[in-house]
Amino acid sequence: MTLERIKLGQYGEEKAAKYLLKQGVKILEKNYRCGYGEIDIIAKDKDTLVFVEVKTRKTSTYLSPFLAVNKHKQLQISKVAVHYLLEKKIQEMPCRFDVMIVVDKDIDWIRGAFERMV
């Protein structure tokens, strides 16, 4: 991955986090990592724990960046989420998987984008 792409990703994640804060969502973790992979943002939206995947593009393309969150990526995020719940010993808590799409200055927030794969 080139430096440029990493920077673009970081830019998108920053922007998404700011946006969430503005919406009254509490950010718990950024770039939470474990052996299975990484979750960009873990946040708390009222009573719900939210796992957010951010996808950033410089320009608008024909295919939605949402498609990049494919089954494989969903599985990976699910695994990390389960790991997080176990690590924090969270048992009974409503959870949600969201995807945020950042294209240049526009932000699209898809709540409940997919369900767990494991």
Next chain:
Amino acid sequence: MLAQVKSGGILGIDGYIIDVEVDVFPSLPLFNIVGLPDSAVKESKERVRTAIINSEFEFSEKYRLTVNLAPADVKKEGASLDLPIAVGILIATRQIRVKSLQEYVIVGELSLDGSIRPIKGCISIALAASGAGIKGMLIPKANAQEASVVEGIEVYPVNTLMEVARFLSGELEIEQYKVDINKIFSRDTQDYPDFGEVGGQEHVKRALEVAAAGGHNVLMIGPPGSGKTMLARRVPSVLPDFVLCEAIEVTKIYSIMGLLPRGKALLTTRPFRAPHHTISDAGLVGGGHNPKPGEVSLSHHGVLFLDELPEFSRKVLESMRQPLEDKVVTISRANGRLSFPSNFMLISAMNPCPCGYLTDSSRECTCSPIQIQKYLSKISGPLLDRIDIHIDVPRVSYDDLAHHHDNRCSNDMRQRINCARGIQSQRFNDNGIYTNSQMNARHIKKYCQINEKGGEMLRNVIDKLGFSARAYDRILKVSRTIADLEGSPAISESHISEAIQYRSLDREWWKM
């Protein structure tokens, strides 16, 4: 929270009660259906999700939803579980509050906009629900008529998921659907063609009358154009009146196959099925991965007409032997065994030879003896033995055609047949059978006593013509029917000799 909703499924042709349990647990989002769902049931996830959202409810993405379909070891088929699953989710997520859910069975397929589509086999589920002592049923409006035939259960037709939710929470009153069985059951024979329209062939009509009276199987042999098909099509017009329990049995089968005409609560006329001779064995006796009833079951309590009998494939004809004998088809597959009723009257027709003119007095037959032999050998002896009445249908002469007077019309025949059936149903009151053709060896011994003269005649015939033991039974059964048609309690020689005529005919052909 856990919600339990009662629903129903189909196994073979019988319904059973399914308990739909929905559990909601706040955790990573997941929607899972367990309890052996087939692919149509698994796909109901998407329909349920969309229908809930489009009915202005919330489908929450932040719960782990587990749906269990009990009993868990029976394969669940079809889309009829959409509605109970959706209702279960709404209750489990506390979007609707209900008091007494266990009193209702809920079935229905959901469309994406939340409206409810008709399902197959509704009458079977209604029967099962009524048997399980359940008070009422919420069913798709299009199925209301057939389910309301079942006694002892209240039927509430519903159109949308919203309506169901409001009904269950007590916000909406739905009027109970009721149907007057006597009204739909007033039989009209107008739609059938009448035997009076057939010129000549009086002896064939007589044979068909005997056959219809006793539920015997018939084989008609004759040249092309002699009226075999015409006669067969007129048999339903003389069949005895349908009784309610028979009608329900047949309606169950048609409902499962989705063949019940729209807006009809019950089949009120006996089925007449005439499958084409290219039919496969699974099409005739039933089968498939998830076994479905075939033509023999679709003609249950009615007539199965096989035209051009030797054109059917050998395998298909032989597969019919067991249902002909047992009046039930049992299909065994790796995942279970199913039985479909197949108490039908077989009427078959064939030409005496490939060209068709062997018995025609006015035209020369062009077939060689070997050709004829080959043609006739397509119908095996065992199958032939199971056909009680074989009748020769000759060419009709001009006189019969032009000057026929209706001396044997459907109405008179039906009256005599109804009388004969009345005698039979009295006789077999506690034997669990309806007609003479269903008698087993014990019944034959009990009810087909013949006098000495008759016995002498039978012995001569059997020894000289080489009839099989089964043929002997058939002769006794047919002579019992002929006696019943006359209202005579004893079987006399004239009855036996007529019955022998209905068998000896084919022996001439098959001995060539």
